[in-house]
Amino acid sequence: MSVTQPVRSPRRRAPRNSLNPDRILDAAIRLLDRQGTEAFTMRALAQQLGVGTMAVYSHFRGKDEISDAVAHRLLDTIELPPAGSGDPRAELREVCRGVYRLFSEHPSALQLLTMRPVRGDDAISVVDRMLALLREAGLSRTEAAGAHVALMQYTVGSALWCTRRARAMCEEGARDRVRAKIDALPRDRYPALVSLAPELLRVQDNGGAQYEIGLDAMLEGLLGGI
Amino acid sequence: MSVTQPVRSPRRRAPRNSLNPDRILDAAIRLLDRQGTEAFTMRALAQQLGVGTMAVYSHFRGKDEISDAVAHRLLDTIELPPAGSGDPRAELREVCRGVYRLFSEHPSALQLLTMRPVRGDDAISVVDRMLALLREAGLSRTEAAGAHVALMQYTVGSALWCTRRARAMCEEGARDRVRAKIDALPRDRYPALVSLAPELLRVQDNGGAQYEIGLDAMLEGLLGGI
């Protein structure tokens, strides 16, 4: 048996000059989506690329720069609905749904955003579109700005809430533990909570439908009187 | 000069048996509030307590258990408004404000909650109170559950948004960089954004007032028709 060749490296070296920022970002997003932010490590990233850890530093200044680039790239993939339907409210709802969908599909991207301070321009085309629609719906300049921020805040909060719950629920026997905790609650101290526990659990099991509830309410409150 | 006594330790040792879970949690919250989650380290925590790093492990299983205890403790400090005013909507608003206030005062607690999966019972007395008020306001069981979750999602999202912005804004020259980026935006591609930039910045500078905008809208949408 020849000794010149290693027995079998776990992942053969990538050929020289095959590494580039795009491949790195692809791998980073895959890693984040499949294993979460905890597994998002410079060493793990490099290993998935079949490259030494420090090779990545030839294309990015460091982990923070990669995180920013990942966030930027994902925010740019938000799909906007076709314009000019004549129904700004329906279009607005579609834009919000698009943002929510992205965060649901890439929960770790959301977590990344909550950890790092704002750096890149956050999905400017989405912001522009929403502001235009809010103005079109009849809001004043100040009202439109406030409504846009409120809608984004709700969307982020909703996606984050569901992500957190999903992570907790996929743990071993999490469902039973929640059930046990609720059953142990003193009925006389928390009557409403004990009574509505089934509805509370059910409502949170379908993140998308729950998001619509708040979105409808928020839109109604923001645009309703107009 | 005597050699038996060390020259001057940076922080003298705490006397034996003076350490307990409460002192540890106090120190942890102080550390989180003053220096953020990045500085929240077992070594830093122990140092602030004037104790060896491993002493903390005599009272908590590890960092995760401390994080859970911190979150639990803070959530329990949410102030609830007096009951029985006969105006469930106003009371509801006060409860939400209380939750928002807590997260604004302890931004790192919120960050902690977003990082770790749910474990402790999340402020059950707040949940019970809100559900009772929503029922009192005339919502069905299912509606009340959905409304409660929507309100919490918005509140969390709003506080998180402001925290992120505050952290970004206290960086050196952050304000100027934002301004420069906006000025560099092509007016013809993002007309609404460029035009409303001043309102957008102003609205986000007052987190509390901005929170009220979305809260009003959400409550109106959830309860308005009743």
Next chain:
DNA sequence: ACCTGAACACCGTTCAAGT
């Protein structure tokens, strides 16, 4: 220019030992 491996200063935690 691109990539490597060793090394450095961190981190949470285990462990054997001290009181």
Next chain:
DNA sequence: ACCTGAACACCGTTCAAGT
């Protein structure tokens, strides 16, 4: 029971060196 210091397996990143 409470606390300690050394040690282990990680982490991001610097650095000198290789191609």
